Each structure stands twice: as structure tokens, then as C-alpha cells.
Amino acid sequence: MAHQYVYFFGADRAEGNKNMKGILGGKGANLAEMAGLGLPVPPGFTISTEVCDLFYKNRKRIPQEVCKEAEKNLAKLEEVLGRKLGDTKDPLLVSIRSGARASMPGMMDTILNLGLNEKTAAALVAKTGNPRFVYDSFRRFVQMYGDVVLGLRPVKKDDVDPFEAIIEEKKRERGIQRDTDLTADDLRDLVARFKAAIKKQTGHDFPEDPMKQLWGAVGAVFDSWMNDRAISYRKLYDIPETWGTAVNVQAMVFGNMGDDSGTGVAFTRDAATGENVFYGEYLMNAQGEDVVAGIRTPLPIVNLKKDDAKSYAQLERIRHILEKRFTDMMDIEFTIQQGRLFMLQCRVGKRTAFAAIKIAVDMVDEKLISEKEALGRIEPDQLNQLLRPIFDHAEKDAAIKGGRLLARGLNAGPGAATGRIVFNSVDAEAWAKRGEKVILTRIETSPEDIKGMNAAEGILTARGGMTSHAALVARQMGKVCVAGCGELIMDYGRRTMTAKGRTLREGDWISIDGTTGQVIEGKIHTKPSEVLQVLIEKTLDPAKAPVYQTFAKVMKWADKYRTLKIRTNADQPDQSANAVAFGAEGIGLCRTEHMFFGEGKIGPMREMILADTLEQRKVALAKLLPLQRKDFEGIFEVMAGRPVTIRTIDPPLHEFLPHEEREQRHVASEMGISYEKVKERVESLHEFNPMLGLRGCRLGIIYPEITETQARAIFEAAAAIRKRGIGVEPEVMIPLVGHVRELAHQERIVRQTAEAVMKEQGVKFKYLVGTMIEIPRGALTADEIAEVAEFFSFGTNDLTQTTLGVSRDDAGRFLVPYVEKEIYAKDPFEVIDRDGVGQLMRIAVEKGQKTRPSIKLGICGEHGGDPSSIEFCHMIGLNYVSCSPFRVPIARLAAARAALLSGPKAEANHKKAKKARAAKNRSGLKKPVR
Ligand code: ADP
Ligand code: MG
Ligand code: MG
Numbered sequence: 001m002a003h004q005y006v007y008f009f010g011a012d013r014a015e016g017n018k019n020m021k022g023i024l025g026g027k028g029a030n031l032a033e034m035a036g037l038g039l040p041v042p043p044g045f046t047i048s049t050e051v052c053d054l055f056y057k058n059r060k061r062i063p064q065e066v067c068k069e070a071e072k073n074l075a076k077l078e079e080v081l082g083r084k085l086g087d088t089k090d091p092l093l094v095s096i097r098s099g100a101r102a103s104m105p106g107m108m109d110t111i112l113n114l115g116l117n118e119k120t121a122a123a124l125v126a127k128t129g130n131p132r133f134v135y136d137s138f139r140r141f142v143q144m145y146g147d148v149v150l151g152l153r154p155v156k157k158d159d160v161d162p163f164e165a166i167i168e169e170k171k172r173e174r175g176i177q178r179d180t181d182l183t184a185d186d187l188r189d190l191v192a193r194f195k196a197a198i199k200k201q202t203g204h205d206f207p208e209d210p211m212k213q214l215w216g217a218v219g220a221v222f223d224s225w226m227n228d229r230a231i232s233y234r235k236l237y238d239i240p241e242t243w244g245t246a247v248n249v250q251a252m253v254f255g256n257m258g259d260d261s262g263t264g265v266a267f268t269r270d271a272a273t274g275e276n277v278f279y280g281e282y283l284m285n286a287q288g289e290d291v292v293a294g295i296r297t298p299l300p301i302v303n304l305k306k307d308d309a310k311s312y313a314q315l316e317r318i319r320h321i322l323e324k325r326f327t328d329m330m331d332i333e334f335t336i337q338q339g340r341l342f343m344l345q346c347r348v349g350k351r352t353a354f355a356a357i358k359i360a361v362d363m364v365d366e367k368l369i370s371e372k373e374a375l376g377r378i379e380p381d382q383l384n385q386l387l388r389p390i391f392d393h394a395e396k397d398a399a400i401k402g403g404r405l406l407a408r409g410l411n412a413g414p415g416a417a418t419g420r421i422v423f424n425s426v427d428a429e430a431w432a433k434r435g436e437k438v439i440l441t442r443i444e445t446s447p448e449d450i451k452g453m454n455a456a457e458g459i460l461t462a463r464g465g466m467t468s469h470a471a472l473v474a475r476q477m478g479k480v481c482v483a484g485c486g487e488l489i490m491d492y493g494r495r496t497m498t499a500k501g502r503t504l505r506e507g508d509w510i511s512i513d514g515t516t517g518q519v520i521e522g523k524i525h526t527k528p529s530e531v532l533q534v535l536i537e538k539t540l541d542p543a544k545a546p547v548y549q550t551f552a553k554v555m556k557w558a559d560k561y562r563t564l565k566i567r568t569n570a571d572q573p574d575q576s577a578n579a580v581a582f583g584a585e586g587i588g589l590c591r592t593e594h595m596f597f598g599e600g601k602i603g604p605m606r607e608m609i610l611a612d613t614l615e616q617r618k619v620a621l622a623k624l625l626p627l628q629r630k631d632f633e634g635i636f637e638v639m640a641g642r643p644v645t646i647r648t649i650d651p652p653l654h655e656f657l658p659h660e661e662r663e664q665r666h667v668a669s670e671m672g673i674s675y676e677k678v679k680e681r682v683e684s685l686h687e688f689n690p691m692l693g694l695r696g697c698r699l700g701i702i703y704p705e706i707t708e709t710q711a712r713a714i715f716e717a718a719a720a721i722r723k724r725g726i727g728v729e730p731e732v733m734i735p736l737v738g739h740v741r742e743l744a745h746q747e748r749i750v751r752q753t754a755e756a757v758m759k760e761q762g763v764k765f766k767y768l769v770g771t772m773i774e775i776p777r778g779a780l781t782a783d784e785i786a787e788v789a790e791f792f793s794f795g796t797n798d799l800t801q802t803t804l805g806v807s808r809d810d811a812g813r814f815l816v817p818y819v820e821k822e823i824y825a826k827d828p829f830e831v832i833d834r835d836g837v838g839q840l841m842r843i844a845v846e847k848g849q850k851t852r853p854s855i856k857l858g859i860c861g862e863h864g865g866d867p868s869s870i871e872f873c874h875m876i877g878l879n880y881v882s883c884s885p886f887r888v889p890i891a892r893l894a895a896a897r898a899a900l901l902s903g904p905k906a907e908a909n910h911k912k913a914k915k916a917r918a919a920k921n922r923s924g925l926k927k928p929v930r
Helices: 018-036 049-057 064-081 118-128 131-148 162-174 184-202 210-224 228-236 301-307 309-326 353-365 371-377 380-387 393-401 425-433 447-455 469-477 530-535 546-561 573-581 602-610 614-639 661-671 675-684 697-702 704-723 740-761 776-780 796-804 812-820 837-851 867-875 885-901 904-922
Strands: 006-010 044-047 094-100 111-114 245-251 262-267 279-284 330-337 340-348 405-408 410-413 416-422 438-442 458-461 480-483 489-491 496-499 502-505 509-513 518-521 565-569 587-591 643-647 729-734 768-773 791-794 856-859 880-883
Touching (some): 006 064, 018 049, 018 094, 018 245, 018 340, 044 064, 049 210, 064 210, 064 245, 111 131, 111 210, 162 184, 279 301, 301 309, 309 330, 353 371, 353 380, 353 546, 371 546, 380 530, 380 546, 380 867, 410 469, 416 425, 425 447, 438 447, 447 469, 458 469, 458 509, 469 480, 546 885, 565 573, 565 885, 573 614, 587 614, 602 614, 602 661, 602 675, 614 643, 614 704, 704 729, 704 740, 729 740, 791 837, 837 856, 880 885
Parallel strands (some): 416 438, 438 458, 458 480, 565 880, 587 643, 729 768, 768 791, 856 880
Antiparallel strands (some): 044 245, 094 111, 262 279, 262 330, 330 340, 416 509, 489 496
């Protein structure tokens, strides 16, 4: 048998089905599926996507054998309907519809009412007795054909459509406003004028022969596969050119036959909320895209109950049939011809994140899909929407319509926040204490702003990227943050902020949407998410929180399938408690230095750094010891026996130093030394490249007493907790190790201190000593390091900096263009660079396990909360990932998806994407790399 290029559908049977999108295109495959289900689909046939390829190989002509096959199918269609194309008594009209494998909305145009000419139109008038309907259809046909096939369309964006211009002219002449007021004679005259315009423009008569019309239209659909719109859409969504489009030829049904006819679009569930209700719009006496074109205002679908109860009931039934067959929420198109319903299209519907989650969960309850399938349908980042405070929708829309949108920055910390502008951390705290809601508005933030950030509802910065200090800390705190909003001009001195020519002052209300990056003038009401009200604020009864229940189900399923453990990065008891509420199973990174910015600690810390002698240093450390011990006790208590990884001091010392004279004088008087001395000491600690300077384990090696004090604080806290009968499992982590001897040096101090404390306190507790793998030498010599380390935690922030030789704090200026030029596919500080940084991780895992098969492996860099990076961590066999408290649920889901979907397949996908990118770069479609 010859190869099949054309597939028939209709009359309760079909040669194709929904799994044949590759050759039938999405529209054709689903039309066939619906016909096969016995749904009322106007019959027709699909010319396969393979023909698209042949068309281009055959100098844009349709091969003879395909023409023959199509003509046979046309004959069959005519037989089924008892009408013939071009017949002068009872003519058949068809639509010509494109349909690629992936939906490319609006990319190629549909031609309706094909087969009309002067004779068939007259026949149809005689048959229907409805000349208005006939000439309305005719003028639509000539207009669409003229546009799509003959190329009469506006060239530039501001050009008027030549046909619309003619319609406007006609309406002016007749003194009417609406298209619906045009009479049959008017429409007939429009057909004549359209044809004249075509003749004038192209030099050819409008084709009267329906077969000529048909092949012209089919050719135009194939031709449109390579038009500019289609090409740029494909590029945007990575749709291969080789896929081609199919062409559907389908018998027309008419929604424009009068008030008992109509057309509409609908979703089988609410695409915004996910609610299981029928949702859609329709128009009576209308055709094609009238509903979405906005010429007339369509009615909500429930009204159809009144206009046509029978069709509505039938649609309700079809809605359930389709969901059952496709096991998803569907987007449908339908037409009613004189009280008879016809289905014209269905496809899986687009939806908000909120709806995606709800629908997936509901469909498990309805036994339409399995738990695993549901997890596969929810993108981890979509969970963010369930956790975030939200703006009152109507209020926000009104604000934007009212011109209050000031600027747009990076959506660094999702959620909604509204408050009064303050320009520094001290004010933020003071105002918050008075009960004011504030937005901390800074050019950028630094560690000194932490308290102000904590006090604020949200954080807005003019500079910095998605991994800037503000963004990072905001995510850890779960704060709303819009970062890098370059349009804002801040004047700290005058306490003003200017954007779009408007100046806002300290105390003015502002609203920031960290989900979209929008900055809006004035106050917009917000409310916390249900999930937070239940888990964190504990102000809402879970039984009364449907959104929370949806969330909890997703989490329960995720935990069932994941193999990675999820920990959190937290250094305060309250953060730790939040993380536990979100499901954290331990702390993967407790940064001790963050504690030093807390109440009363920065003073002794500065004294310690500025000390000249060991004795002075010990005095300062003695002040710090009890403060740190208390911090650790608080965390251990909350974590109740879960492992807690505590990193010894890491940042360059200058971050703690007083840089302003006033502060330096204060420290001097505290220490009883001169201001000059302090100033001199601060200057002497200056480093040219502090990120690569005296920091990490180097500090502990130069000043062993710091490590000793920290270890003592940790272990004394552990002992105290143990004595209270609470479990405790500290893991002491030494940062920035590149050589095993660095670790060995620090390990000795830690273990000696542990032994001493256990003896002094008369209790025993388990503890581990391990290291961060965050510089390449550490990864490359991981076998040696594992001789000492009981665990590795990948510090992928520094590992990325040192592997790429890129300073994260300075990368903003070039990393964005890098990603635009596709030098890196993604920002390597957000998504692990698998081929570079990831390779070092693989080496370290392999070497570490060789020396110590039981070695515990985790990640504590920002990547620990990124779904793609989590998948990678799963693939290379880490035991856990650690992320900020508010990302714990996201990580749980990402870990489950990695367990369900990754493995060899994920690896292959990654390689495929990489190859596609490379090919795209080579073909020069993107801007070349300069
Ligand atoms: P798109 O790919 O842009 O969705 P379609 O091929 O679905 O384009 O056509 C657009 C609209 O034209 C449909 O929604 C439907 O209203 C109308 N249409 C297409 N084919 C027919 C037909 N055979 N009978 C009646 N209306 C049709
Ligand atoms: Mg459509
Ligand atoms: Mg580090």
C-alpha cells in the first residue's frame, strides 16, 4: 500500500487519534480523537505534517500523489454529507485550518467558508432563505482568503487593514456604527468591493473555482510555516523547523445563521483558580474568532443555559468526556448551528500556577491521574504562589489602570508587600517598633541591614541581581523583594526616591509585587497565604483552609517518592522553626557570622578583630562565648535531634569592621584604646581581594582561639540540650578548605574541644566534623580530604565563583548579557553549571566515597533551592540538599520529581537541550557571540 498522507475524520470514526500529533498536528489529532469518541465533530480530513516537508522539497508545490489522495477524501466527505464543493444547488463549504504538533496560537491563519462564489452563494441563498447569513459568510471568506492566500494585509504595524478600511467606508456611507447593522445588500456590495480591491492590488481576479480556492488555501497554510511570525515563535519556544504543520480541511458549520446559532470557547475548569467549574464565553449569531476578537462583548457560558439549554447540557457532558479521555483540563472551541452543537477543537488548556496545582490534586482525588502524574504536572516553583501574601486583585488592577505603576525590577522575593518608604535599616526597625508597616528602600543592602530587612514588610533595591545580598537574604527570611530596579533614583540625603518623574518621600506608601517585580505607588491591601496562616502563624484551622489542604497533599506525595533529604539554611531559632514547619529535616548551613550582627554581639566581635594581642582577643572571645552558646541552644532546641550543620566563621573580617568615624570612636572607647589606633587597625586589615583573602578556615588557622571558642559554644550548647533530655546532633563544618592539612588543623581543635566539654559537663553526644567543598582544589583532592572529613557540603556559591573565576558581586554587569548571548544557558549562580562546577562535584563525590564510603554528602549553596540543580544533586547521589526555609516545600517537590523523572532520561534531555542550543548558535539565528 502506498504511504498514507491524508487521514479522514468524522461520522463517528477517524483514521487518527490523539497520540498522532506528530503527523496530524495537535488540532488534527484531537479532532480525530473527538470524532472517534462519537462527539459531534464536523467531518473532514487532515493532510499530514509530512506533506509540509514535501511541499518545501517540491519547490512549494503539493506532490501529485498527495493531491489525488486528498481529492479521494474530499469525495468521501461529499458523500458523507450529501453535498458537493462548488455544487450549484446544495454546495459544501469547508474551512482550511493549520495545525502544528505544538500549538502555535495565532501563528497561521484559518480560512472559513471556502467554496463560495457567485453561483454557490446564490444556491445557498435559495436553500437557506437567509441572504444576510450567506453574504456575511462570503465577505468573511473573501477577506480571509485575500489576506492569507493573496497577501492583502497591512505590512507595517500602523497600517490599516485594507478590508477593514473598506468596511469602515461602507459604514460611513450608510451612516451606521456596528457591523451587525450591515444588511445583506451591504454585505454583498462589500464582497464586490473586496474583489475589486484584490484585482487592483494583484492584477488577478478572485478565484471562482472552488478547487482552485482549495489548493490555493492549502498551499498558503504550508507556506505560512516559514513566515516571520511562525519562525520567531518557533525560535522562542524551541520548536524544530522540521516538524512542519498539517492542514485540516473540514466541513463548515455556521454560528452566524441567526439567533439560534452561535460560537464559543471554554475551559473544562477555571484556568485561573483551578476550580472544577465550566468556564467560558460565547456569542450568538457569530462566526469564528468573533468571540476573542473583542468586536462584541461575549457572554459568560452559564448564560447559554438560557439561550440554548440543550446545547449547554450537551457541552457539560462533553466536558466530562474530554477530561476523562485526556485526563487534563481542556480548552475547547465549539459552534452551534440552528440549535445543533458542534465541537471544533480541543487541547490541553493553559493555566496559572495556582490552577495547575489545584487541578493536579483534584484529578488525583477524582481518580483521573496518579499521584506520580500529579507531581509531574506541578513545577516546583509554582508552589511559591501558594506561599506568598497576595494583593487584593481588583485593587491592584485599579492602581495600575490609574497610572500608579512606578517601575519594574527583578522579582527577587515573590509575594506582595505594602508599606511606607524608609531609606535605612535603623529607621525600618524604629518605625516597625511603632507598629508601622515599612518597605526598606535602598540602593543596595549589606549585612548591616539585616535587622532592618527583618523589620520591613518588603525590600526594594535599585541595584543588584537575583543573587544580590538583598535577594538572598529576602529569600532566606521569606520576605517580599524587588531588586535591581534601575529606574529608581534614590537620594538618601533628601530621603526621596524618584521614578517616572514622580518623587516619593520617606513615609509615603508604596506597594511592591515580588512575584512580578512591579513597584506601585500607594497602598494596596494584602493578605497572607493560607499555607502560612496554618503552618507559620498558626492562626487558621487547616480544616478551614482548602488551599493549605491542597498544598499538604502535594507535600505528602512528594515525601513518598523523594530520596533526597531536605535541610534548611538557617541561623536563628525562629527561622529554624519555620523551616521545620515547612518540612525541613535538619539544618544544612548555620552561618555563625550572621549571629554576630544580633543584639549586643557586634561590639565584642569588633573588639576581637581589632585586638592586638592574644590576651585582648581572648577577653573579647570570652564575651562572645556565652552569646553564641545561647544562639546554638535555641537552634538545637527547635531542631530537637535533627542534624545541625554549623559552619565556623567564614567571611573576610573587614565585613565586621566599623568603617565610619562615629562607630570607630565608639569601639575605641569600649576597648579603652585611642580612636587613631582603631582607625589604623581597620586600615591595616584592608584587603585588595577579600573574597580570596583572610577568610574561611584561614582565619581559624591564623587565630585558632576563634575556632576553639566557636567549637566550645557549639558543644556546651549541645551538652546543655542533652542534659535536658533533648536529642542533639551537631555537625561542625570548616569552610574554604583546599588542602587536607587545613582541615586536619581545624579538626584537631574541634575534637579536642568536644572531648574537653564532654568531660567537663559529664555528658556524651554524637557529633561530626566535615568540610565545605567550595574551591576547586578541595574537589580535586577530595579523596585526601575525606581521610579527615566525615561529611562534605558543597558550597556551590563559592565553588561557582572560583571555578568560573567570576565574582558574584561584580557579575551583574556581564552575566545578564552572557545569558542573553547564550554563553551560559542560565545564570550559573542560580542554576548549577553542570558541565563545569557540576563536574567538580562529581569528582568530589566519587573521590570522597572511595576513601570513605559512608561519607555524608550535601549541598548548602543557593543552588540547593533550585529545582534543576536539585535534580542534578539527585543524579550525582547526594544525601541532602539545603535551602532557605521558604524554599523547603519547593525542594521537597523538586526532589520527588527528580526521583520520578530523572536518571538517564534527564541526562539525555540535558544533552539534547545543549545540542539544540549549540545548533541554534551555529545557524546564526541568535545574535552572534562577539
Ligand atoms: P486557531 O489555530 O487560531 O485556533 P482555528 O483553526 O481553530 O484557528 O480556527 C479559528 C476559528 O474558526 C475556530 O475557533 C472556529 O470558531 C472557526 N472554525 C474553524 N473551522 C470551522 C468550521 N469547520 N466550521 C465552523 N467554524 C470553524
Ligand atoms: Mg482554534
Ligand atoms: Mg563559601
